[in-house]
Amino acid sequence: MRSKFLPFSAPTITEDDIAAVAEVLRSGWITTGQKSADFEKKFAEYIGCPAAVVLTSATAGMHVAFNALGIGPGDEVITPSITWVSTVNLAVLAGARPVFVDVDRDTLMASASSIAAVMTPKTKVIIPVHFAGSAVDMDPIMELAKKHGVAVIEDAAHAAGTRYKGNHVGKTGTSIFSFHPIKNMTTGEGGMFCSDDAALVERIRRLKFHGLGVDAFDRQMQGRSPQAEVLEPGYKYNMTDISAVLGLRQLARLEEFNAKRTDLAMLYRRRLAEIDELIPLTDAKYPVRHAWHLFIVRLDTDKAGMSRDDFMMELKARNIGTGLHFRAVHLQKYYLEKMGMRRGMLPNTEWNSDRICSLPLFPNMTGQDVDDVVDAIKEILKK
Template sequence: MQPRLSPSSTSRIGFQPPAIGEEEIAAVVETLRSGWLTTGPRAAELERRFAEYVGARHVLALSSCTAALHLSLLALGVGPGDEVITTPITWPATANVIVHAGATPVFADVRARDLNIDPDHVAALVGERTKAIVPVHLAGQPADLDPLLALGLPLVEDAAHALESVYRGRKVGTISAATCFSLYATKNVAAGEGGLVSTDRDDVADAIGSLRLTRRADGARYDVTTPGHKTNLPDVLASIALPQLAKVELHAARRAAQFALYDEAVDQLDGIEPLVRDPRDVHALHLYVVRIDAERAGASRDVYARELADEGIATSVHFLPVHRLTWYREHFPEQERLPEAERAGEEVLSLPLSPAHSEDDIARVAETLVRVHGRLRTAA
């Protein structure tokens, strides 16, 4: 079948293309010419700059946010026999690392308004075996951390979406035992792959420092004090992240303009609503997620995604509930059903968003969504 293209849609609009400029290209060339490819001066500089940006005592650069989450759990002593409470509305890595640590993931439901973990449900799930809580700041909206901190358990924050986020006046990255950021290709600071973990705790930083490399160097000698992983960040990638970090505000301003265009368009659409952003917080504007109520919007999320794809517009889903994915269903049959998360998994759709997109691109997405909504509501 030929894709249906409207007269104005001449090119495909990607979901989250990276915003790479001449600065990033020059930085990579310089690193390649330096003769030092793996972890070295650029990774150390990124750690220093990010620690200043976030305002944390320690920042460690790692190969991914997944590695940062995994090593943070290990640094806190999470292991076999322990339970870790997390949200199902996340990328599966958040739960996978709990399994990698040998512990049992326990999923709490989310709140309908922002799809972040529900602190009341977390409180009800805490038991003798609970060792840590892993909240996720979905789309860039901080999870409600105060009631989670009040439970007296260490938090490992999954801040893959939340690089710029501030929770009630406190910068995300300075609040709990460990906060993990992602430098994946689509993220607000993108290196292709990579992760950063921030902590004010010397013991956590020291443990992650030992765990991220096979061995600990000590002058000409080396030693193994713990059998380390191989999760360091190479300088080639750190040299992409450095100019990206320098542009963090410029890129956030472009995404803010895109959010405003979407807000205006979606406001007119019955049955399509963006996730709620709490005015008390700074939202990192990482994803523009709408919920599509099939009854009121005339068709399901999947139909909307297909119609937009036919018009040359890429979308994505953040997220399918992890506890309903095959491996988790099979291995944790005792996990209770989570109605809010399961409903959200059917309804969420993320629209294109990137500083690499022009306002015209986003205006075209918004106009197309309005047109598709009109068509599907009429057909229903």
């Protein structure tokens, strides 16, 4: 058994990262400033999109996006149920109705055909979820949305560095990234809204800072314009320079981080091929460069003779952490009791929700760590 606990994820923070944050703290300018502006510029350049807006979280980005698109009562929001709860919660809080689309059983992502099957005249926005570091097949979804005049917001929380058909996720269209501590790069907490719709970007920039007619940091004045006034009610979702400087340093090493994640994922694949009770996700059938945000397996509960939850507990008892991405939203208490959801609606989603498990994966792991995880799994299943 390992003597030291192996978490399922951990941020890669160096002493130089800490020093950069300390430098901002000593500078006297610690809220939204030049570092935040630089982070937006560098991230937009990295993925190749025209503009980016940095925020306090990906959830904040989705919130202001819903507001900008006028999502409200009578509207329907299509999204998978295998997702983090924030998107669905925001739809409900806006008065809209979440419409869940089933996912492919082995990639855990939605397709254009599955989305088309649940669209109605009330559909206002489609939110495909790029999952675990892979990418949704976006071209047919964008064609479908254009045909019906429906907006698309790509949930790219798992997709920093992911490429779809040779281009970075987020280069075109509208997408939202997350920089939570478990993500491929982190700002502590934070998110980035990216879009090639200039008018939408301007609106997001306004809404994220009180609805003022200028950003929290006026790039010309190096401060805030005294002429700023409220153009519409807005929120308080601006990122501080304390977080942004960490984001700049993380972004500079993102390719390195993802290369290490890929090496570890390939080692997992080789070692787990020896274990019949675990079913990894499969690769997309279209060109994708996987960012390996998560390494996900499904436990064949019949072959294993145990539940997924018991499997995770046994690993924890051996000092190995795991994650669960995700419990299906439509099967959670509120949505069952208040929204009329029920088991049986989404068979592929539910099969995965009962069996899914995220194994440890982060850049500072070693090959020995992977071996420890696999050896522990073998011991548990043999027992």
